[in-house]
Amino acid sequence: MSTATAPTVALEGVGMDFMTKTGPFTALRDISLSLAAGSFTTLLGPSGCGKSTLLRIIADVLEPTSGTVDLFGMTARQARTSGLFGFVFQDPVLLPWRSALGNVELPLESQGVGRAERRERAMAVLQLVGLDGFEGNLPSKLSGGMARRVAIARALVVEPSILFLDEPFNGLDELRRRQMNVELQRIWSATDTTAVLVTHDVAEAVFLSDTVVVMGRNPGHVITRHEIDLPRPRLLDEALSPAFIAHERALTELLAGETRNAVDE
Ligand SMILES: Nc1ncnc2c1ncn2[C@@H]1O[C@H](COP(=O)(O)OP(=O)(O)OP(=O)(O)O)[C@@H](O)[C@H]1O
Ligand SMILES: [Mg+2]
Numbered sequence: 001m002s003t004a005t006a007p008t009v010a011l012e013g014v015g016m017d018f019m020t021k022t023g024p025f026t027a028l029r030d031i032s033l034s035l036a037a038g039s040f041t042t043l044l045g046p047s048g049c050g051k052s053t054l055l056r057i058i059a060d061v062l063e064p065t066s067g068t069v070d071l072f073g074m075t076a077r078q079a080r081t082s083g084l085f086g087f088v089f090q091d092p093v094l095l096p097w098r099s100a101l102g103n104v105e106l107p108l109e110s111q112g113v114g115r116a117e118r119r120e121r122a123m124a125v126l127q128l129v130g131l132d133g134f135e136g137n138l139p140s141k142l143s144g145g146m147a148r149r150v151a152i153a154r155a156l157v158v159e160p161s162i163l164f165l166d167e168p169f170n171g172l173d174e175l176r177r178r179q180m181n182v183e184l185q186r187i188w189s190a191t192d193t194t195a196v197l198v199t200h201d202v203a204e205a206v207f208l209s210d211t212v213v214v215m216g217r218n219p220g221h222v223i224t225r226h227e228i229d230l231p232r233p234r235l236l237d238e239a240l241s242p243a244f245i246a247h248e249r250a251l252t253e254l255l256a257g258e259t260r261n262a263v264d265e
Contacts, residue, residue: 007070008162008194009035009058014067016053016220026219027053031067033213033222040188040195042209044202044251046258050220051198052166058196059085059164072161079162083111086160086193090167092151094139100126100146101135104153111158125153128187145176152187163188165197169204178236181207185233202255206247207234214251216258223254 016028028050035041043051056062058069060076071079079085094103104122113121126135129149139147148168155163165184169177181204188195188208199205205212205228212226228247230238238244 007034008037008039008072009033009041009196010070011058012068012070014054014057014064014069016050016057016062017065028057028064028220031220031222033225035194035196035211038192038194039210040197040208041211041213042197042199042205043213043215044199044205044255045215045220045223046217046255047200048220049215049217051215053220054215055164055166055196055198059087059162083158084161086155086158086163088148088151088155088163088165088168090170092139092147094147094150094154096139099136099138100131100142100150100153103139103150104157107154107158121157122153125157126150128156128190129153130183144172145180148172148180149183152184156187156191156193159191160193163193163195165195167198167200169199169201177201177204178207178239182236184208189233202248202251203239205251206230206244207239212251214254214258223258226251226254 011031011033014028014031015026017024017026031054043054045051053062057064058076060080069076071084074082095106098106101122104126105118108118108121123132123135126132129152131146131149131153134142134146142150152168169180172180185208197208209228212228214223214226215221216223230243
């Protein structure tokens, strides 16, 4: 079928100017990007290069100043209102008075899904993220890593065609972060979701991605697209393999070049 090869996300000449007290500020300039259906893409770049802004534009949280966004042949607005999106923010932002299960059921309530189906679907994704047995816990009774899993489950319960993740593992210690990377790879592989992740973490980008979009600052732009051809499923100890390290080096070098340029300005 021709749709199988059509890109899920196609951006053309996207730019973003913010109005500030001191005048317009260009956060993104001329971003063109095409992501394949079912792929895992990471936006990697230094702080302030516009990663979150770009993610928000694709997810129809922000409207770009220029350019076009096409998702499955729809506008971002049409795709969002068709319920095709799942969003995981940097902060898990769970409702503290609701159990893990209650938090995961929330988007289904908004969609008007009936009680029995809600419960069944929420339990299924909680199991997928490895939280069965903890569904009754309030957020205060969940560890940081568990709260992230609940946030991921809540995004997945609507069976999104695109899953947006903005630094979902920030604040976790190194070991938990790597464990969550393994979990996210497993969850993503078990669904047909196209994933778009924002991170600063080079190892996370290499471990998870098919494609890493390396971004630079002043104004935010795409430096290059780096493909990670490592076989899947990827295991944690493969992070020590020469092929993995070579990808890390290449990305680190691209980012360092960007930082040097910024300092030279
Ligand atoms: N609503 C806004 N109004 C004005 N400027 C903004 C707004 N949102 C973002 N910016 C600016 O746009 C630039 C890009 O911000 P953005 O949050 O997208 O960067 P980022 O790459 O996600 O950074 P970080 O890694 O620190 O999260 C920054 O200079 C930021 O200050
Ligand atoms: Mg950000």
